[in-house]
Amino acid sequence: MAHLLVVDDETSARTTLALLLRKRGHRVLEANGVAAAARTLGEEVFDLVVTDLRMPDGDGLDVLRAAKSQAPATEVILLTAYAEWKSAKEAIRLGALDYFEKGQEPDELYRRIDKALAGRELRRENENLRAQLRERFGLAGIVAQSPAMHAVLELVARVAPTDATLLIQGESGTGKEVIAKAVHHASLRATQPFVAVNCGAVPETLLESELFGYMRGAFTGATVNKVGLFEEAHGGTLFLDEIAEMPAALQVKLLRALQSGEVRRLGATQPSTIDVRVIAATHGDLTAMITEGRFREDLFYRLNVIQLSLPPLRDRREDIPALAEHFVGQAAKKLGRALRLSPDALERLLRYPWPGNVRELENAIERAAILTRLDAISPEDLPPHVSAGLHLGPSPALRGQITLAEAEREHILQTLERVGGNHSGAAEALGIGRTTLWRKLKEYGIERWSGVSGRNGRSM
Numbered sequence: 001m002a003h004l005l006v007v008d009d010e011t012s013a014r015t016t017l018a019l020l021l022r023k024r025g026h027r028v029l030e031a032n033g034v035a036a037a038a039r040t041l042g043e044e045v046f047d048l049v050v051t052d053l054r055m056p057d058g059d060g061l062d063v064l065r066a067a068k069s070q071a072p073a074t075e076v077i078l079l080t081a082y083a084e085w086k087s088a089k090e091a092i093r094l095g096a097l098d099y100f101e102k103g104q105e106p107d108e109l110y111r112r113i114d115k116a117l118a119g120r121e122l123r124r125e126n127e128n129l130r131a132q133l134r135e136r137f138g139l140a141g142i143v144a145q146s147p148a149m150h151a152v153l154e155l156v157a158r159v160a161p162t163d164a165t166l167l168i169q170g171e172s173g174t175g176k177e178v179i180a181k182a183v184h185h186a187s188l189r190a191t192q193p194f195v196a197v198n199c200g201a202v203p204e205t206l207l208e209s210e211l212f213g214y215m216r217g218a219f220t221g222a223t224v225n226k227v228g229l230f231e232e233a234h235g236g237t238l239f240l241d242e243i244a245e246m247p248a249a250l251q252v253k254l255l256r257a258l259q260s261g262e263v264r265r266l267g268a269t270q271p272s273t274i275d276v277r278v279i280a281a282t283h284g285d286l287t288a289m290i291t292e293g294r295f296r297e298d299l300f301y302r303l304n305v306i307q308l309s310l311p312p313l314r315d316r317r318e319d320i321p322a323l324a325e326h327f328v329g330q331a332a333k334k335l336g337r338a339l340r341l342s343p344d345a346l347e348r349l350l351r352y353p354w355p356g357n358v359r360e361l362e363n364a365i366e367r368a369a370i371l372t373r374l375d376a377i378s379p380e381d382l383p384p385h386v387s388a389g390l391h392l393g394p395s396p397a398l399r400g401q402i403t404l405a406e407a408e409r410e411h412i413l414q415t416l417e418r419v420g421g422n423h424s425g426a427a428e429a430l431g432i433g434r435t436t437l438w439r440k441l442k443e444y445g446i447e448r449w450s451g452v453s454g455r456n457g458r459s460m
Contacts, residue, residue, distance in 0.1 A: 002117045003044070007051035007063050008079070017050065017109075024110070038066045045071045048116055053080045053099075064096050073123075075116045078301075086306045141407045142175075142182055143326045146179040146316035152179070152308060159306050160186035165258070165292030167243075167282040167303045170310030173357030175427075176281040177241060179308060184237040189277060194235030196231050200245030202436050208250055218267025223357055223385040230263045232273050243303065244284035244295060245435065255299045278303070283436065313354040313361065320361070324349055327362050328377065331369035339369055342376040344388075352386045355408040355440075360431030383429075384412045409444040412437075416446075 004026050008014035011032070018028045022056055028042070031037035034057045037049075041063075049067050053060040060078045067074045078099040097116050144153055159166065160183045168176045177196060184194045188232060213228030224423050229238060240246075246254065257263050263270035280303045291294035315321065324341055332339035341349075345368070355361055368381035379387040412430065418424035427437040 002026050002047040002120075005031060005040060005049045005067075006038065006052075007031045007033070007048045007049065007060070008057075009033050009052065009055045009057075013052075013357060015387065020106070020110070021113070036067075037063045041066045041070050046074050047120055047153055048113065049203035050077045050113065060173050064069050074121070075120055077112060077116060086216075091169070109394045141353045143322045144316075144319055145312075145322050146318040148311040148316045149319060154308075155308060156183055157186065159183065162187060163187075163269075163277050164306060165277070165303055165305045166279045166312065167306070168279065168287075168308045168310065169286075170281075170283060171312045171357055172283050172432045173359030174310040174312055176310060177239060179310065180237070180239045180279045180281065183279060184239075185278070187237070189236045193233050194237050194239065195233035196239040196241060197229055198241045198433075200433065204247045204250075207247070207251070211250070212253070212263050213265040215265050215267035218265070222267070228265060229265060230257060230276055231272060233274075233276045234274055237279060240280045242282060242433075242435070243280040243285060243286075244282040245290060247293070247298070251296045253298050255296065255302060258299075258302050260326070298389065313357045317350060320354075321346060323358060324360055324365060327365035328369065331366050335369060338375050339372070340376050341365075342378050344379050345377050345382060348379045348387050350380055353408060353411070356412060356431035363431045384418075385411050408440070409446070412440060412444065413446065419421060 002019055006014055006018045006021070006028060007030075008017070009032055014030055014032065014145040018030050021028045029046075031040050033055050037051065039129055041049075046067070049063060051060040051063040060076075060080075062266075064076045064078070075097040080094055080099050080101055089276075100112060118202070140154060142149075144150060156179060166180075166183060170176055170178055180196070184190065197207075197210060199207060209226065209230050212225045213231060214222050216222055216225050216341060240254075246438055257274070260271075261274055263274055264271040285294050286300050286304075290297045291301060311351060323348060328339050328341050349361070349364075364383050364386055367383060368377045372378065412426070415426045415429050419429060423434060423437060427434045430437065432440075
């Protein structure tokens with residue numbers, strides 16, 4: 001049921017239309033002129049106003065202005081004579097939804113009223129959905145207490161409503177995709193697709209067809225047409241994670257797509273127009289890669305319209321208690337049991353360096369929640385390397401004896417030992433990608449791990 005106002009100085013026409021609309025289930029009020037309509041609009045908010053254009057004390061444009069000034073979302077349909085079509089079109093320019101020429105079949109007017117109300121309801125549902133999405137995935141769903149993250153979220157709130165291209169930089173596990181989703185769900189594209197791809201996880205030979213799609217017969221095995229991720233994200237957002245891993249040849253095609261707003265499937269003769277907001281992310285140093293000739297400078301500037309830098313968890317330690325409680329709550333819900341974090345366990349979490357950042361913290365909490373036999377997660381439930389004393393705090397035994405890099409190296413070695421040297425298992429346990437693990441192994445000179453002898457610092 002909608003709330004309608006019918007405005008007409010002709011009593012019979014006004015009451016007949018109002019009666020028929022009431023029979024269709026709507027709540028309808030009547031006004032016999034512009035002045036009466038203005039008073040009524042000042043007292044109540046209507047979904048739709050149907051008003052005659054010409055009346056003794058003014059015209060429908062005055063009713064339109066009054067309706068829009070009180071409630072901009074109120075729709076207005078004008079009833080006009082044939083000779084008044086110029087004024088009706090002026091009303092459309094001023095914000096009227098539609099105009100209806102008197103003398104046409106009444107059913108056509110009812111159809112337009114139904115269409116107007118359906119459109120208003122759809123917009124209302126979309127706004128409600130956007131609000132729910134913002135609450136669930138947007139800024140309201142991000143746990144942040146530290147000044148560093150508050151600064152990031154303030155920037156996100158400012159850029160999200162725009163279509164500006166973003167480049168998110170930060171270590172693995174800092175939440176780059178979480179921020180990308182928050183930007184999307186706080187934007188005007190919130191009800192459209194959010195499509196993500198990790199450029200480092202897709203083989204180079206497949207990444208082009210994943211991004212741009214292909215036509216049947218484009219290559220051996222292409223038996224059907226395939227929509228690429230750019231087209232799949234049409235109207236929404238495409239998140240290109242680990243953009244630094246994109247091959248040079250694809251960087252050229254990506255740049256062309258961003259510049260032209262068009263993509264061409266492999267084997268296609270004509271391009272397709274796309275409307276996509278691109279958000280890219282990387283843990284690498286793109287400026288250094290440009291110097292080394294591994295990343296295109298023109299693509300960097302195209303992507304780096306707005307840059308967001310996410311701090312590592314060790315630099316936002318104020319967030320650890322809130323994040324830990326958040327992950328405990330998630331685990332408790334998943335397991336269907338009451339859970340909390342003991343003060344001792346929280347103390348261990350605060351002292352640990354978290355080289356895998358938020359992702360590693362989440363994995364550690366999930367593991368502890370599964371293993372604990374009590375309602376309170378204790379230090380013994382945490383992963384051994386977290387509870388064993390790799391402190392950042394003021395422990396006398398470690399003060400001045402271990403740097404953050406040394407703690408991270410030790411943690412990686414312990415994890416490798418725990419999983420028997422399996423790199424995939426170690427990366428998963430650390431909450432980082434395999435590419436990041438390989439980079440850290442090379443950095444710490446432990447590329448060829450062969451057991452506890454790796455602690456002596458030699459390459460293995």
